[in-house]
Amino acid sequence: MIRLARLAAYTLIPFELALVTIVLAGVRVPLPVILAAELLALAVVLFEAAVLTGLYRAARRRGAARRAALSEAVRQAVPAKVRLLIAHELKCLTSLGYWIARRKHGIGPGRRGFGYFRGQSTTLMMWLFAMTLEGFAFYLIIPWPVLHKIMLILHVYSIVLVLGVIAAGHVRTHVVGAGVLRIRYSAAFDLSVPLGLVVSARIGAKIHDGGLIRLADDRLDVIVSSQTNVTVHLSEPVTVVRPLGRTGTASVIRLYADDPREFVRALSIPEPAARHGGKEVTP
Known part of the structure; x- marks a missing residue:
C-alpha cells in the first residue's frame, strides 16, 4: 500500500509542475486541462490521506508521539518532490494574505524589496478573468448536479491557486539588505x-x-x-x-x-x- 501511495503521489509531479510553469510563463491553458489536473490531485490527496491515517495510527500504537508519528507517516508515504510541490502551494496561499494586507514577505529593517512581476501581472489577471468566465460557462452546460458541485470546488480552488501564484510574484520580491541578496x-x-x-x-x-x-x-x-x-x-x-x-x-x-x-x-x-x-x- 505504501508503494502504491508513493507511485500515486509521483503522478502529481508532471501535472502540477507543468501547471505552475505554464501559469508563470503566462501561457493560456484550457480550463478542462486545469480541472483534470486538479481532479487527479484531489483523488491522489484522498488516497494519500487514507494511507497516512493508517501509518499514523500504526506509529502511535508503537508508542510514538503525535508529531513524530505524523512526520514518520509523511516520510514513508509522500515522496520528497511531492512535499516540495505541496509546500509551494501553501506558500502561494499564504502569499494571498500578504497581498490582501499590502505587505511584502521578507522585508524588514535594512532590507529593500525589488519587484520583477510588473509586466507579467496584467497578462495573468486577464487569463484568470477568462478562466473564470469559462468555468461559469461549463457550469451552465453540464447537466448533472453532482458534477456541478465537483466542478465548482475544483474551479474555485484553481482560481484561488492562480491568484496565489500572482500574489506570490508581488509579495515575494527580490530583497537587498542586511548583508544578503535574496x-x-x-x-x-x-x-x-x-x-x-x-x-x-x-x-x-x-x-x-x-x-x-x-x-x-x-x-x-x-x-x-x-x-x-x-x-x-x-x-x-x-x-x-x-x-x-x-x-x-x-x-x-x-x-x-x-x-x-x-x-x-x-x-x-x-x-x-x-x-x-x-x-x-x-x-
Whole structure:
C-alpha cells in the first residue's frame, strides 16, 4: 500500500509542475486541462490521506508521539518532490494574505524589496478573468448536479491557486539588505546570497527562448517573461536549490528586475562603464 501511495503521489509531479510553469510563463491553458489536473490531485490527496491515517495510527500504537508519528507517516508515504510541490502551494496561499494586507514577505529593517512581476501581472489577471468566465460557462452546460458541485470546488480552488501564484510574484520580491541578496521567483524559487560575495553587477537585457529557472555552466538564469536584465558576478560559487530539490552551483546570476538601475545601485556595486569606439562612456 505504501508503494502504491508513493507511485500515486509521483503522478502529481508532471501535472502540477507543468501547471505552475505554464501559469508563470503566462501561457493560456484550457480550463478542462486545469480541472483534470486538479481532479487527479484531489483523488491522489484522498488516497494519500487514507494511507497516512493508517501509518499514523500504526506509529502511535508503537508508542510514538503525535508529531513524530505524523512526520514518520509523511516520510514513508509522500515522496520528497511531492512535499516540495505541496509546500509551494501553501506558500502561494499564504502569499494571498500578504497581498490582501499590502505587505511584502521578507522585508524588514535594512532590507529593500525589488519587484520583477510588473509586466507579467496584467497578462495573468486577464487569463484568470477568462478562466473564470469559462468555468461559469461549463457550469451552465453540464447537466448533472453532482458534477456541478465537483466542478465548482475544483474551479474555485484553481482560481484561488492562480491568484496565489500572482500574489506570490508581488509579495515575494527580490530583497537587498542586511548583508544578503535574496533572489526569488514567486513561490517557486528562493536563493539567498551573501552580499560580500557580489563583486560586480551590470544592466543588460537578454531574451531567452523559454524556461523559468535555468542552471548550467556555473550560471543561473531566473527568467521572467522570457527576459533577464541584470547580471551579477560572485567571487565564488553558491549552492542553488532548484524548485524540485535538485542542486547545483553558480557564480554568475542573471535575473530580471522591474527597476534594474535601482537594483544595481542598491547592491553598492558601481555598474561598469559601457565602451563605445574604444572610449568608456558612463551611463
